[in-house]
Amino acid sequence: MEDKNGSANGPVGRMDAALDRRGFTTRGLRVRAGVMAVAAVGLVAGLGVAGWALLADDMTNRFGPDSVCDEVVSSRAVNEALGSGKVSAEPYEGNVSRGTAVCTVQVAGGMFGDDRNIRVSLGESKDVFHLPIPPGARTFAASANGGAVGAVRGDEAWALLPEGCPNGLWARVTAYSGKDPDPLKLARLAVSAADRIADQRGCGKAPLPVLHELAPAATERELDGDAVCGLPGVSVQRSPDKRYREAVTVGSDPLWTCEITPEDAHGSTSSLVIATESRLRPDATDRDTRPAFGRARWVGSLPRDEIVVTCHGRPVYFRIGTIRHLGHLFSTSDEAWKQFLTAGGQAIGCEPIL
Structure with a gap:
């Protein structure tokens, strides 16, 4: 049999008994108890809403800045590369777009403490030797990406400033997030930073489009x-x-590389490089350079390290890194250079060099 609401065993009766036990025996005291209960419920609900608002603020960049690092870094591009979260930047002195500062960007992880960081800077290559291209990097070429040129490997990516800016200038982004970001998204962040730096420097013929293609990493095989x-x-x-062992890239745009490494643990790696993208370094065709072999001329910062050749009206750079380690593979270093210039020139469709 069901208890009636007004009976001693009903809900109202049980509430009256509970209030009596706690000393709320008069109507006035009972009204005050009710008001306090409602206020407590409201306070808890308010704290919950406020807490969720604070958490949501850290978990997204809804109320954060559109850009940081003096507008060099897009918050959207950072979130796409490192994941959602409020974007901020640490204070710094200097100017990122002029190469006098490094900006550290943080993506907040909220109450879970999963903060992610990335450093953004401007670099410069005086020659191919100084390009930040580690073994295993995946490059992207202007011909396949509407003008965007650079490379990405692991937690680091870089992109050249657009055509119309000084040659050899590139934006670099390095992530510190515990695990390597998606390579395409990290490369896109580098391209975005390069485009924004160009805008601040007042150079560049046209904005760089969104990057959409990376070349495969070099494949390793027996020499x-x-x-x-x-x-x-x-x-x-x-x-x-x-x-x-040799690790060879698939194409030659923006550059072709081959790393040669002895299988024993004591040998050093040597490299053959052909840079077909003229913007990778300052133009050396108009310098007073020393003749090398045939039409080729020495241009590297290290002795007998880098050569420039004009191919179909554009400068192309050939480089043999640490050639002394290849001494026992070739009869002489001159012979190594002559073979490389002849075969490499034919591979990229250049006019005869020697």
């Missing part, structure tokens, strides 16, 4: 002694007690 790095005509002296 082919008859066609080193896939270049027919580049052959080496074989040594039965020495074995090598």
Whole structure:
């Protein structure tokens, strides 16, 4: 049998009994108790709403800045690369767009403490040797991306400033988020920063489009002694007690690279590089440079390290990194250069160099 609301066993009766036990025996005291209960419920609800608002503020950039680092870094691009969260930047002295400062950007992780950081800076390459291209990097070329040029590997990406800006200037972004970001998204952040730096410097013929394609990383294989790095005509002296590996990129735009590494743990890596993108470094064709081989001329910051050749009216740069480590593979360093210039020039469709 159900209890009636007004009976001693009903809800009202049980509430009266509970209030009597707590000393609320008069109507006035009971009214005050009711008001206090409603206020307590309202306070808890208000704290919950306020807490959620604070949490939501940290978990998104809804109320945060559209850009940081003096407008060099887009908050949206940062969120796309590192994930959602409120974006802020640490104070710094200098000017990022002029290369006199490094800006550290933070994406807040809210109450969970999952903060992520990224550093943004402007770099400059005086020659191909100083380009930040570590082994295993994935490049992106102007021909496939509407003018965007650069590379990405792991937690770091860089992109050249747009055409119309000084050659050899690039924006670099380095993430410190515990795990490597998506390479395409990190590269897009570098392109965005390069575009914004160009805008602040007042250079660049047109804004860079959104990056949409990365080249595959170099593939490693056993060194082919008859066609080193896939270049027919580049052959080496074989040594039965020495074995090598080569890691070769797929295309030549913006540059082609081959890393040659001995299989034993004591050897040093050497590299062959052909830079077909003229914006990778300052133009060296109008300098008073020393003749090298045929039409080629020495231009590197290190002795006998880098060569420039004009191919179809554009400068192309050939580089052999740490050539002394290849001394026992070729009869002479001059022979190594001549083979590389001949085969490499043919591979990229350049006019005869020697």
